[in-house]
Amino acid sequence: MSSPKRSDEPVWWALFSAGGVCFAVFLPGSILALGILWPLGLLNSSVLQYAQLLSLLQSGYGLTGLAFTGAVICLPLFHAAHRIHHGLHDLKCGYSSATKLLCYGLAAALSMLALYLTLHLILAD
Amino acid sequence: MTDYQLLIQRYDPEHDNEPRLQRFTVPGDHTTSVLDALLYVQQKRDVTLGLRWSCRMAICGSCGVMVNGIPKLGCKTFLRDYHSDITIEPLAHFAVEKDLIVDMTQFLAHLSAIKPYLINDYSGTALHKQTPTQLAKYQQFSNCINCGLCYSACPQFGLNPEFLGPAAITLAQRYNLDSRDNGKAARMPQLNGKNGAWGCTFVGFCSDVCPKQLDPAAAVNQAKVESAKDFIISMFKP
Numbered sequence: 001m002s003s004p005k006r007s008d009e010p011v012w013w014a015l016f017s018a019g020g021v022c023f024a025v026f027l028p029g030s031i032l033a034l035g036i037l038w039p040l041g042l043l044n045s046s047v048l049q050y051a052q053l054l055s056l057l058q059s060g061y062g063l064t065g066l067a068f069t070g071a072v073i074c075l076p077l078f079h080a081a082h083r084i085h086h087g088l089h090d091l092k093c094g095y096s097s098a099t100k101l102l103c104y105g106l107a108a109a110l111s112m113l114a115l116y117l118t119l120h121l122i123l124a125d
Numbered sequence: 126m127t128d129y130q131l132l133i134q135r136y137d138p139e140h141d142n143e144p145r146l147q148r149f150t151v152p153g154d155h156t157t158s159v160l161d162a163l164l165y166v167q168q169k170r171d172v173t174l175g176l177r178w179s180c181r182m183a184i185c186g187s188c189g190v191m192v193n194g195i196p197k198l199g200c201k202t203f204l205r206d207y208h209s210d211i212t213i214e215p216l217a218h219f220a221v222e223k224d225l226i227v228d229m230t231q232f233l234a235h236l237s238a239i240k241p242y243l244i245n246d247y248s249g250t251a252l253h254k255q256t257p258t259q260l261a262k263y264q265q266f267s268n269c270i271n272c273g274l275c276y277s278a279c280p281q282f283g284l285n286p287e288f289l290g291p292a293a294i295t296l297a298q299r300y301n302l303d304s305r306d307n308g309k310a311a312r313m314p315q316l317n318g319k320n321g322a323w324g325c326t327f328v329g330f331c332s333d334v335c336p337k338q339l340d341p342a343a344a345v346n347q348a349k350v351e352s353a354k355d356f357i358i359s360m361f362k363p
């Protein structure tokens with residue numbers, strides 16, 4: 001067997017792994033707090049005042065906000081993109097470099113948008 | 126003695142258009158293995174039944190078959206654990222040569238592709254000593270009997286026969302982790318390819334069916350970490 005070409009999979013696998021950790025560690029808490037307890041009115045609403053949240057996101061020169069978006073949106077997006085891309089292979093359904101570009105491209109585009117909106121918010125005032 | 130119902134897949138490519146299941150009634154007690162039952166059929170019912178076996182004690186790795194759709198060693202699987210029809214088919218994902226005999230050529234080619242032997246420039250005759258810690262690093266992965274059950278369990282090998290597969294990648298880890306070996310650089314190119322460690326999506330069924338509890342899925346994931354490290358190092362090399 002001749003030497004095969006090096007795969008670029010380590011990059012996607014690293015993002016997938018990091019996203020998996022975020023999915024397991026940060027997302028459940030965020031969904032519980034922001035998606036369930038808050039809408040049900042079970043959270044002390046003073047904690048979730050706009051001004052207070054904003055100052056939290058802005059702390060550490062805005063790195064807290066960017067890290068939150070990265071952990072709760074960007075990395076999980078790459079995790080999901082990786083799963084969908086390999087799922088297409090398992091389902092024998094259009095697995096190709098085009099679907100790879102589409103999956104990871106979409107994850108990258110949505111991540112940029114999320115980071116842009118976070119930055120916009122942080123720099124708002 | 127209890128009567129067991131066996132449905133055995135028969136296929137002779139020289140005469141049959143497609144495989145078919147043939148029913149046999151086999152007497153057995155609590156010590157009768159699937160291999161014993163197959164040998165009973167071959168000796169008492171139909172001498173043309175094709176199957177592979179040798180040691181009868183889960184060492185040679187030649188008696189792998191699908192039992193009710195799960196890859197098993199015939200000699201390590203017992204009729205007493207089944208209560209209705211027992212369907213016995215050749216190992217999945219391999220080409221069938223006859224009845225329960227499959228063609229292992231590709232599997233063996235994958236094993237040899239990762240250079241499964243110590244590579245070093247040691248030429249002396251003195252014993253090469255290892256500490257228990259050095260031994261423990263690879264010992265678990267060295268117990269493979271090359272039965273091929275993990276390839277039948279692996280959906281990725283089923284989809285892509287070019288995938289090196291669980292046993293070959295485990296074997297690569299077994300030598301890469303051995304303190305007497307310096308051949309990692311020669312093995313990494315195979316693991317780094319898309320058909321190497323990266324062909325795995327961590328289904329993990331290989332570890333479930335492994336009759337020697339090697340945990341090939343763990344070895345494959347260790348190989349992914351190694352390949353990722355190799356990827357980063359390669360970026361800093363000219």
Ligand code: FES
Nearest residue numbers: 180181186188200
């Ligand atoms: S006959 Fe040797 S492993 Fe079953």
